[in-house]
Amino acid sequence: MTGGAAYSEARGSSAAAPMLHLDGIGKSFGPVRVLEGVSLSVAPGEVIGLLGENGAGKSTMMNIVAGALQPDAGELIFNGRAVQFASIAEGIQKGIAFVHQELSVVGALSVAENLFLGRMKRRGTGLLDRRAMRDGARGMLEAVGATGIDPDAPAGSLRAGEQQLVEIARAAARKPKLLILDEPTSSLTPHEVEGFLTFVRRARAEGTAIIFITHRLEEAMSICDRLLVLRNGAVVSDRLPAETSKEQIISDMTGKAAIFDHPARTVSSADVALELTGLSVPHLLDNISLTVRRGEIYGLFGLVGAGRTELLEAICGARRIGAGEMRLNGEPLAPKSPAQALGRGIALVPEGRKTAGILPQHSVRRNASVSSLRSVASQGVVSASREASAVGAKLQALRVRMENDQRAITTLSGGNQQKVIFARTLLTEPTLLLLDEPTHGVDVGAKAELYDIVRAAADEGLTVVVASSELPEILALCDRVGILSKGCLAGVLSREEMDEAHILRLAFSEHEKEA
Amino acid sequence: MMTHLKTLARHREFSIFLMLIAVAVYLSFANEYFLSQRNLMNVGRQGAVVAIVALGQALVIIARGIDLSVGSVIGLSAVCAALTLQFTGSDILALSAGLATGLAAGVLNGLMVTRFRINPFIATLGMLSIARGIALLMTGGIPVTFAGWAEVLGAGRIFDIPVSVILMVVLSALVHVFATRSVTGREIFAVGDNPKAARLAGIDTVRIRMFVFGFCGLLAGLGGIILAGNLASADPNLGMGYELDVIAAVILGGTALSGGRGSIIGVFIGAMLMALLNNAFVLLGISAYWQVVTKGLIIILAVGIDGLRRGDEAED
The missing domain is CATH 3.40.50.300 (P-loop containing nucleotide triphosphate hydrolases)
Structure with a gap:
């Protein structure tokens, strides 16, 4: 890593210089302070689980990282350089891929065309090279464990979960240095989740830094190297999955001890x-x-x-x-x-x-x-x-x-x-x-x-x-x-x-x- | 008081109201005749039909529809009313026939949209042509004399105020209360805001859509009677191009074409502004052809400014 200072990591599984380092990020919308002094580091080949209740500031923070929003305060260091992305496009160009929770596939286009959106392959005649795109698409889908999706199918005919996998495949194919996944598994079937997690593990092995936003605690604990909990716009805990429990994380998120017992009810009526x-x-x-x-x-x-x-x-x-x-x-x-x-x-x-x-x-x-x-x-x-x-x-x-x-x-x-x-x-x-x-x-x-x-x-x-x-x-x-x-x-x-x-x-x- | 002013300034009605005042002040300096009672009443009369039909159009657009057929329905209703008077000699029958024609056209629009799921733009575009064609067929293209009660509605005065202006004010007030306070009015906004959510929340969306199209047709029928009564003649080409003025008034008044948002007060002011601008062209002696160009520009500007404003909100 050249041109940047060496950042000592307080915690983490990797001693390498971080791929992404946030220092004291603050952001307000009008009078509402959404983020305050948020600092975190993600190393190459590290998967960070970002947890927090709705409204805790997760999306705002990730939008700042991706270049969709500008911070009011603090510093963002990406790949060893202090950066200030003016737009999402610039973030993508520098190697950040953000898969949003909201689906954005173009329903009328085929899966392959969606995967090559903005950079469709052409033949010498200027017409689309469908075969090359189809083959390319198949490879991209396989990489995220979505072998069952037909590249020729209209993207709009896919289930929500399948559309999500297409978007993940599109982001993954760009070989980003930092991959941000916002609730990627919320509409996947258990089988699809498995294929997807295999992809995450492989991407980690290849050195991609990954930020994984999820509400599913079991999943976060099984795949992530570290778990960060955001509450009211500040990072309140940074834990290793092996050293913590679900209850602990929930109480970090809510700020109160988790009560999750559910007594059996008796239904008195026979009607x-x-x-x-x-x-x-x-x-x-x-x-x-x-x-x-x-x-x-x-x-x-x-x-x-x-x-x-x-x-x-x-x-x-x-x-x-x-x-x-x-x-x-x-x-x-x-x-x-x-x-x-x-x-x-x-x-x-x-x-x-x-x-x-x-x-x-x-x-x-x-x-x-x-x-x-x-x-x-x-x-x-x-x-x-x-x-x-x-x-x-x-x-x-x-x-x-x-x-x-x-x-x-x-x-x-x-x-x-x-x-x-x-x-x-x-x-x-x-x-x-x-x-x-x-x-x-x-x-x-x-x-x-x-x-x-x-x-x-x-x-x-x-x-x-x-x-x-x-x-x-x-x-x-x-x-x-x-x-x-x-x-x-x-x-x-x-x-x-x-x-x-x-x-x-x-x-x-x-x-x-x-x- | 200050917070009151602030909320007022945020409203679209307020900015359009300021525009109305600005144009009026300018005209009062530019032309001494402008403030004369006769001219002002003329402006009111010209604006009345546009405003009355715009009340119905506003509800249609708030419910996420659009009715392009109103101009032709004005013509067809006027012709039907005039012919009924000619054949029966009964004023009551004539006015009823005019209103019923408008209502029927509106109900047909509603049926096309709800039962056959035809896009409102296309359904009412078809009706625009059909209604005009029928009016021409019924009259052979020749205007029909239309006197009697319609003349009172169109050209009459009470205490020197045109009857059509009084009708406009009363109807605007009624529709305003209806839209903001009645169960049906509130459901119209809900259907336009998110039709799927409104349906699943238990709102009878078919009933709401039928209602707004039927009501809009009915008001177009009334507009036709007033317009023909003013001229004492029902021209089959009456109301041609009115859909543009009506939709412009609705949009100027701050109603969102995407549905779910709008105010009747705004629509009323929007219609008055359109009438004032028409008057300005006459008083300032500018070519009527420029008036046609300007109308188009106003619609585009109104929607464009709204889009920019909402774009800002979205980016916040």
Whole structure:
């Protein structure tokens, strides 16, 4: 390393000069201080796990490193040189690759074209050299363990997880010196995660410095060399995975001791609240029969594409069913729209907070009240005071942290936004609550609070169906779990029968039949 | 008081209001005739139809749609009302026929968008041509005399104030209250902000879209009656190009074309500004052709400034 001072590392697995060194980075947006005196080093061939609750400052920090934002204070040393990137393009040119959590593949182009975006291969005639791109794409995909993706498929036809792998492949192919991965595994199947982690290990062996942002603690502990926890814009801990525990990391993140025990609930009622008989949706769901008791928290587990979301959509009228019937509290249920389902007391917290949950230009209050306006209106005219008090009480009960509820919902952290969506559904006083990936991308602290909210509501007699791809969530929350595999109900397990291996075996059961 | 002023200054309505004042002050110095009651009432009358139709258009655009057909629907409604009067001699039937024609065109637009999932731009572009064509077919291209109650609406005065201006003010106030306070009004904003989220939150998005298109058509029908009544004649070419003025007024008033954001007060001021600018061209003796060019520039500028402003926000 030439031209730079030797940086002594306080900690770390490598004695080499750091690839990236941040010193006293500060950043404010207006009066809000987002980062304060953040310092960290990443050595070549080192994987750093960057953890923290939503709103802790992780994204801001990584945007500064990548060149998307300029710091107000502090120094950024990359590859031995003090740098100040003016743009993302400059960061890329210097060898920084940032794979964002939000997907940015171009849906209409093929996977290969996406991988070669901006530097497509041409033949002498000026036309695209499709074969060279296809072969190149195959190699790039293999490198990240995504051998199953067809380079010719339109990128828009891929699952979210596959699109994520395409983006990772694109970043990896640039052979960056520093690779930043923001929640890369949140939509990957267990199999894909394995392939991806193999890629991370290989990149590390080749000397790439990697910053890995994740909410999945197990994963971070297994792959990272060091774990950094960011809280309120400052680094609060820097630990070696071998010398720490999950509980310790959680308490670093939340600033309080982690309480993660989940007592078994007793469902007193024997009444059947929801009954599905032979429910089918062409190509998606096949002959699903199940019953959910009143006050029960019923889990729906399955791999990506198993039909969890589709089943919830069928129940709430967002998707037409092909065959079978549904009953709610003994009465036939056949809603043609979510509006009709809401009339029957069915409320949904949808998957995808940004795309299907929040109204981004609306205030917190109006986001919360939008489903229950009629209950605070007389003769079709909304009473502002009744709306304010109904929403205010609910937001307080759910402990939504915010300045005031007239602010735009986008000013809240992800976990708090999700609480507002919860408030929206609870304000409709539903009898059946459907939750689709309710804590996706939500930090640990907010997760625990959301679980408490669900449990409290169920204790009061609300029937809850939770669709989730996160096993710990199912195990923490549910009284029973129905496991879907490729659109079929592979089994139903009671709380006593639930364990990780058993659930996963059922989730893969239909896949194995094919093999 | 200061914080009040600050929130006021942040609002788009306020900046457009300042623009309105600036143009008015300039004109009052540039032309002595401008402030005369007769001229001001003329401005009000000219702005009234644009403003009334813009109220409906604003709701459509807030719900993330657009209605390009309003100009033709104005013409068709006027023709239908005038012909009904000619054949039945009944003013009530004539006005009802005009309003019903507008409503029917709007409902058809709504059905095309909700049932057949045709992009609103294309659906209403088709309706723009169809409605104009029917108006021409019904009249053979020749204007129909249109007197009676329509003349009162279009050219009448109460205490020296044109009836159309009174209608405009009353309707604006009603629609403003409707948009901000009613359940349906609030749901219109929600649907425009994030249609998918609104649907999953239990809002009947089909009903909302049908409503805004139907309402916009109804107001276009009313606009047609006023416009024809003012001339005492229903020309099948009546209202040609009005969609541009109407959409310009809506956008000038701070309504986002991407939906979910807008205010009726802003739309009202936007329509007044458009009328004032039209008046300025006449008073200052500038070629009417320049007026056509300017209208296009205003639309582009209004959207452009909005885009720049929002771009700044996004980069923060």
